[in-house]
Amino acid sequence: MTGTLYGIGVGPGDPELITLKAARLIAACPIVAYPAPVGGTSFARQIADNHISSSAEEIVIPVPMQPDPAPAQAAYDHAAPVIAGHLEAGRDVAVLCEGDPFFYGSFIYLHDRLAADFPCEVVPGVSSLMACSAAMNTPLARRNDILTVLPATLDEPELTQRLQNGGAAAIIKLGRHLPKVRRILDQLGLTKRAGYIERASLDEGTALPLAEAPATAPYFSMILVQAQ
Amino acid sequence: MTGTLYGIGVGPGDPELITLKAARLIAACPIVAYPAPVGGTSFARQIADNHISSSAEEIVIPVPMQPDPAPAQAAYDHAAPVIAGHLEAGRDVAVLCEGDPFFYGSFIYLHDRLAADFPCEVVPGVSSLMACSAAMNTPLARRNDILTVLPATLDEPELTQRLQNGGAAAIIKLGRHLPKVRRILDQLGLTKRAGYIERASLDEGTALPLAEAPATAPYFSMILVQAQ
Numbered sequence: 105m106t107g108t109l110y111g112i113g114v115g116p117g118d119p120e121l122i123t124l125k126a127a128r129l130i131a132a133c134p135i136v137a138y139p140a141p142v143g144g145t146s147f148a149r150q151i152a153d154n155h156i157s158s159s160a161e162e163i164v165i166p167v168p169m170q171p172d173p174a175p176a177q178a179a180y181d182h183a184a185p186v187i188a189g190h191l192e193a194g195r196d197v198a199v200l201c202e203g204d205p206f207f208y209g210s211f212i213y214l215h216d217r218l219a220a221d222f223p224c225e226v227v228p229g230v231s232s233l234m235a236c237s238a239a240m241n242t243p244l245a246r247r248n249d250i251l252t253v254l255p256a257t258l259d260e261p262e263l264t265q266r267l268q269n270g271g272a273a274a275i276i277k278l279g280r281h282l283p284k285v286r287r288i289l290d291q292l293g294l295t296k297r298a299g300y301i302e303r304a305s306l307d308e309g310t311a312l313p314l315a316e317a318p319a320t321a322p323y324f325s326m327i328l329v330q331a332q
Numbered sequence: 333m334t335g336t337l338y339g340i341g342v343g344p345g346d347p348e349l350i351t352l353k354a355a356r357l358i359a360a361c362p363i364v365a366y367p368a369p370v371g372g373t374s375f376a377r378q379i380a381d382n383h384i385s386s387s388a389e390e391i392v393i394p395v396p397m398q399p400d401p402a403p404a405q406a407a408y409d410h411a412a413p414v415i416a417g418h419l420e421a422g423r424d425v426a427v428l429c430e431g432d433p434f435f436y437g438s439f440i441y442l443h444d445r446l447a448a449d450f451p452c453e454v455v456p457g458v459s460s461l462m463a464c465s466a467a468m469n470t471p472l473a474r475r476n477d478i479l480t481v482l483p484a485t486l487d488e489p490e491l492t493q494r495l496q497n498g499g500a501a502a503i504i505k506l507g508r509h510l511p512k513v514r515r516i517l518d519q520l521g522l523t524k525r526a527g528y529i530e531r532a533s534l535d536e537g538t539a540l541p542l543a544e545a546p547a548t549a550p551y552f553s554m555i556l557v558q559a560q
Contacts, residue, residue: 113462120353123458125346173475204462206471215471226466228533230351230432234341234456237434241452243443244434247401250494251481258476266478266497305456 107135107191109222110198111205111215113229114151118305121230122152129227130155133198135190137163137183139210148200163187163197167210169323177213184217191222202324204229208255208276233274235304236326239311242299245272249331256281264288272331279323289314289329297330335363335419337450338426339433339443341457342379346533349458350380357455358383361426363418365391365411367438376428391415391425395438397551405441412445419450430552432457436483436504461502463532464554467539470527473500477559484509492516500559507551517542517557525558 110129115121130136130152140146146164149156156162165183168175187197205211205226215224233253237244245251250271254263256278267273267288275285289295300317302325303309310318314327338357343349358364358380368374374392377384384390393411396403415425433439433454443452461481465472473479478499482491484506495501495516503513517523528545530553531537538546542555 115351118353121351121456123349123351125348127352206465207462208473212471212474219469224469226469228349228458228462228466230456230458231462234432234435234459238454238456241447241454243440245436245481246440248483248485253473253479255476
């Protein structure tokens with residue numbers, strides 16, 4: 105009997121926004137894996153800390169944080185056979201994922217490498233999309249609204265065109281792209297309908313009208329644009 | 333001291349996909365409100381059943397299930413002052429919401445009526461969007477993918493144009509619009525990249541390639557289209 109690979113969403117940051125199912129499975133798995141920035145601590149592990157068994161074996165996947173995806177892919181190339189070894193030996197593996205595993209989650213890279221060969225189950229989590237909307241205390245989408253999720257990494261013409269189409273929008277992965285996104289929203293007259301959020305659901309989080317947002321943004325920050 | 337209005341996401345259906353925070357607040361609130369179809373039972377209440385205090389007063393909001401929004405709005409017009417009365421008397425009110433309260437949730441109609449006058453906090457929940465992706469065992473969006481959420485109620489030219497733009501898509505609120513949506517996806521050559529999901533996260537749920545989907549769909553069903 106091979107083990108099962110669980111991709112477990114641990115939610116946006118508040119440890120209380122983990123699901124009962126995630127908490128149960130994390131506690132039950134003998135192997136717990138998670139990404140961590142090279143030289144840093146894992147946010148996903150920090151969120152799930154209360155639930156990891158003291159007898160669990162932990163696998164850290166050190167992920168270089170840089171625009172070039174190749175070194176991160178190499179880290180998953182290295183981690184996948186280690187995880188596969190545990191699954192082949194019949195041990196279940198919980199992979200911890202910030203937010204939701206399949207919504208822009210790094211778990212996808214392990215799923216790509218392992219799901220064809222092993223039983224795989226994803227436990228959906230509370231996404232940052234919903235946590236940011238709650239932090240702004242403003243609905244994300246209602247009735248017949250269209251909602252578009254746009255990575256800020258897209259080029260200026262593509263972002264402009266998509267935002268021009270109307271509806272609600274979430275612009276994710278801001279980081280160094282914040283000035284570009286602000287410029288586009290200003291040009292389209294959308295700034296007054298936009299909110300800026302970082303570290304949603306955490307005490308130290310920020311949720312402001314975009315006009316009052318700081319000049320620089322971390323990678324995990326988001327702009328929400330309300331539908332008209 | 334007025335009470336706080338909590339909009340609480342209880343997740344997509346599996347009672348284990350409720351968050352620790354939702355479970356705690358539902359148990360603590362003396363007043364628990366939820367929508368239910370006229371003459372039917374409330375799915376949100378069923379999901380949260382284990383957590384509702386036996387001493388809680390329950391407020392059922394009977395919502396007519398029909399395309400005309402006016403009768404549903406009248407139901408919220410009627411419920412809002414009842415809830416306001418409890419808040420004015422200092423009692424916290426938990427409003428239970430399937431999925432996430434601000435993601436196409438009916439909680440938005442109470443928020444519209446009450447958030448200006450009372451403290452309001454939304455507890456984000458696991459959305460059906462993420463639960464459907466998990467049910468298909470297929471990533472929703474990765475890296476620089478654009479994801480568009482489209483209500484199936486939109487007209488055919490608008491749906492066609494949005495789906496033509498590329499990226500990943502989630503088409504929600506299928507119901508009687510399923511034949512129209514299938515026709516559009518066929519014409520665009522997208523059927524082979526589409527999955528059909530109903531009752532995600534429940535034992536009786538369905539997750540199939542769209543080509544194998546049934547001819548009729550409930551309102552709470554979804555089509556996910558993978559990005560190329």
